[in-house]
Amino acid sequence: MLSWTPRIEKDSGPKYLAIARALRADVQSGRLRSGERLPAQRLLAKALGVDLTTITRAFNEARRMGLIEANTGRGSYVRGGASAQDEADRSGSPIIDLSMNMPPQPPEAKLRERIQDGIAGILNAPQGLMHLHYQESIGAGPDRAAGARWLAPRLDAVPVDRMVVAGGAQTALYAVVRVLAPEGAALCVPDLTYPGLRAIAEQLRVRLIPVAMDEEGLDPAALEELCARERPKAVYCVPTIHNPTTATMSTGRREAIAGVARRHGIKIIEDDAYGALPRQAPAPIAALAPDVTWHIATLSKCATPALRTAYVVTPGLSDTLRLAAEIRAMTLMVPPLMAALASRWILDGTLDDVTAAVRAESAARQAIAGRALTGLAFKSHPEGHHLWLTLPDRWHRADLNVYARQSGLALVPSEAFAVGPAPDAIRVSLGAAQSRAMLERGLGLLATVLSHGPGALSSIV
Numbered sequence: 001m002l003s004w005t006p007r008i009e010k011d012s013g014p015k016y017l018a019i020a021r022a023l024r025a026d027v028q029s030g031r032l033r034s035g036e037r038l039p040a041q042r043l044l045a046k047a048l049g050v051d052l053t054t055i056t057r058a059f060n061e062a063r064r065m066g067l068i069e070a071n072t073g074r075g076s077y078v079r080g081g082a083s084a085q086d087e088a089d090r091s092g093s094p095i096i097d098l099s100m101n102m103p104p105q106p107p108e109a110k111l112r113e114r115i116q117d118g119i120a121g122i123l124n125a126p127q128g129l130m131h132l133h134y135q136e137s138i139g140a141g142p143d144r145a146a147g148a149r150w151l152a153p154r155l156d157a158v159p160v161d162r163m164v165v166a167g168g169a170q171t172a173l174y175a176v177v178r179v180l181a182p183e184g185a186a187l188c189v190p191d192l193t194y195p196g197l198r199a200i201a202e203q204l205r206v207r208l209i210p211v212a213m214d215e216e217g218l219d220p221a222a223l224e225e226l227c228a229r230e231r232p233k234a235v236y237c238v239p240t241i242h243n244p245t246t247a248t249m250s251t252g253r254r255e256a257i258a259g260v261a262r263r264h265g266i267k268i269i270e271d272d273a274y275g276a277l278p279r280q281a282p283a284p285i286a287a288l289a290p291d292v293t294w295h296i297a298t299l300s301k302c303a304t305p306a307l308r309t310a311y312v313v314t315p316g317l318s319d320t321l322r323l324a325a326e327i328r329a330m331t332l333m334v335p336p337l338m339a340a341l342a343s344r345w346i347l348d349g350t351l352d353d354v355t356a357a358v359r360a361e362s363a364a365r366q367a368i369a370g371r372a373l374t375g376l377a378f379k380s381h382p383e384g385h386h387l388w389l390t391l392p393d394r395w396h397r398a399d400l401n402v403y404a405r406q407s408g409l410a411l412v413p414s415e416a417f418a419v420g421p422a423p424d425a426i427r428v429s430l431g432a433a434q435s436r437a438m439l440e441r442g443l444g445l446l447a448t449v450l451s452h453g454p455g456a457l458s459s460i461v
Contacts, residue, residue: 002039002043002044002047003036003037003038003039004031004032004036004038004039005039005044005047005048006018006019006022006023006026006048007022007025007026008022008048014398014402015050015054015058016054016055016057016058016061017058017061017401017402017405019048019054019055019058020058020059020061020062020065020067021410023058023062023067023068024062024065024067027067027078032078033078034078034079035077036077036078037075037076038059038068038075038077038078040075041055041056041059041076042055059076061405065095066079067079095405095409095410096408096409096410096433096438096439096442096445097410097429097433098410098411098428098430098432098433098442098443098446099411099412099427099429099432100410100431100432101243101385101386101412101427101429101432102300102301102305102385102429102431103300103301103302103303103304103305103358103362103385103431104358104361104362104365104385104430104431105304105358105431106357106358106360106361108357108360108361109303109304109353109354109357109358109361110354110357111303111304111306111354114345114350114354115306115341118341118344118350119337119341121344122337122340122341122344131336131337132336132337133336134332134333134336135333135334135339136324136333137324137325137327137328137332137333138164138165138320138321138323138324138327139164139165139333139334140165140336140339140340141160142343143165143334143339143340143342143343144160144163144164144165145160146342146346146347147163147165147297147311147342147346148160148163149346149347150297150311150346150351151295151311151313154272154275154276154281154283154284154287155283155284155286155287155290155295155313156287161317161320162313162314162315162317162319162320163311163312163313163314163320164311164312164314164320164324164327165309165310165311165312165334165339166309166310166311166312166327166334167308167309167331167334167335167338168298168300168308168309168310169296169300169310170196171308171310171327172296172298172312173196173197173200173269173271173296174203174330175312175323175326175327175330176269176294176296176312176323177197177200177201177204177206177234177269178204178326179319179322179323179326180233180234180267180269180294181204181206181233181234182233183204183205183206184205184206184207185206185207185232185233186206186207186208186209186230186231186232186233187201187206187207187208187209187232187233187234187236188208188209188211188223188227188230188232188235188236189209189210189211189235189236189237189419190210190211190213190217190218190236190237190238190242190245191210191211191212191213191418191419192213192244192245192414192417192418192419192423193208193210193236193419194238194243194417195417197236197271198419208419209226209230209232209419210419210420211226213245213247214247215247216247216248216249216250217237217239217242217245217247217249217253218235218237218249218253218257220253220256220257220259220260223235223257223260224260224263224264227260227263227264227266233266233267234266234267234268234294235257235260235266235268235269236269236271237249237257237268237269237270237271237285238271238272238273238274239253239254239257239275239282239284239285240272240274240275240277240278240282241277241381241383241384241386243273243274243386243417243427244386244388244412244414244417244427245379245388246380246381246384246386246387246388247379248278248281248282248381249282250282251282251283254282254284254285254288255288255289257285258285258288258289258292258293261289261292261293262289262292266292267292267293267294267315268289268292268293268294269294269296270284270285270286270294270295270296271296272284272286272295272296273300273301274301274302274384275297276297276301276302276355277301277302277355277358277359277362277381277383277384277385278381278383279383286313290313290315291315291316292315293315294312294313294314294315294319295312295313296310296311296312297310297311297312297313298310298311299342299351302351302355302359303345303351303354303355303358307338307341308334308335308338309334309338309339358385359383362384362385362430362431363382363383364436365385365430365431365433365439366381366382366383366384366385366387366430368430368436368439368443369387369428369430372440372443372444372447373387373389373443373446373447374447376389376392376447376450377389377390378390378428385429385430385431386427386428386429386430386431387427387428387430388425388426388427388428389425389426389428390423390424390425391424391425391426391450392450395424395450397413397414397415397424397425397426398413400413400426400450401413403449404446404449407445407449408442409442409446409449411426411428411446412426412427413425413426414426414427428443428446
């Protein structure tokens with residue numbers, strides 16, 4: 001057995017860069033420790049099913065990042081001392097992350113203090129230690145009621161018996177797909193879709209049928225045609241600030257999608273991860289067609305991914321019970337302490353304050369992007385925290401991913417999202433950069449790289 005095997009996400013760009021990124025993540029998490037010897041390159045290549053050149057390039061990239069060092073005749077070891085990020089900071093060339101699609105964490109959100117104070121308040125309250133016990137797989141009653149209250153401005157009154165609390169949107173989505181789509185079944189998805197769903201479909205052996213998109217997202221006419229031909233069990237969509245294209249469906253478009261679903265007897269999986277971000281947005285599909293819609297809302301994109309809490313609104317009580325059974329088998333329950341903190345924030349207004357701070361910071365970062373990327377073709381939402389950029393003709397997405405990394409940028413190419421042919425485009429995430437200044441520097445670097453052809457790279461790095 002190898003001492004270390006990288007955990008590589010599918011469609012994460014060139015394999016050697018994915019291996020180097022996995023190595024960096026394991027160093028930062030402590031899975032790989034200072035001085036630990038890495039497997040021989042030939043053995044690692046065999047284990048991963050890649051050629052030796054790929055592993056050699058990955059190790060060279062890891063050395064460039066300051067992660068490992070090689071000793072002739074003794075192999076490669078994890079570097080001791082400062083982290084790779086510290087080394088990069090001292091050299092003045094940090095890797096600026098434009099790949100992780102997370103909300104910015106501005107000082108105004110006061111997340112450190114609010115998390116500390118909130119958890120202390122929960123545990124110090126009468127019966128506070130009950131939040132350290134096992135709870136129902138469906139979610140504790142007070143947490144389900146708090147979720148219904150949070151969603152009420154968007155969904156009106158949500159009966160608690162249609163509410164399930166899950167440990168994050170990915171868990172919720174996995175469980176919903178398990179309920180709706182047996183092995184071998186078809187699921188319609190946008191032709192550019194969330195990579196997490198693609199991973200779920202592969203795991204569950206569900207066929208993804210790509211649906212054409214336009215400026216508003218899913219094309220109802222294309223969906224109608226595919227439903228008649230493929231007989232899918234459900235259609236998946238992100239109706240507000242679609243990941244990755246940022247498209248937002250109008251009310252008319254949402255009604256049209258619901259109409260197709262009803263005519264063909266299929267369900268809608270509404271991934272409303274970004275629905276709380278815009279101050280004004282059309283009503284969710286679940287408000288227009290509650291009888292056919294499974295609605296998933298999460299705190300990860302409007303507050304922080306540290307709160308692994310999501311709320312699922314099912315079409316009815318029997319669906320709630322089916323979903324609870326899947327969650328029980330998968331994860332048993334939502335982490336009670338995190339769910340209690342989410343409920344506390346909902347009820348005392350903290351979540352609204354945090355979301356407002358995230359929204360304001362996202363708007364400020366979108367303004368920075370608008371200035372930095374002037375002249376380039378991209379789509380964005382003024383209150384979202386990512387954008388979708390079409391590459392200039394001289395660039396191919398695979399080339400850009402390599403050259404951007406050499407310039408100190410982490411990006412996500414379109415292959416990560418494409419169900420079918422991938423366009424020459426990238427998703428640019430604005431929230432992970434630690435400051436506006438770092439984001440501005442990263443976007444400036446990206447604009448400079450794109451303004452030159454690949455052959456001119458040596459003059460700008």
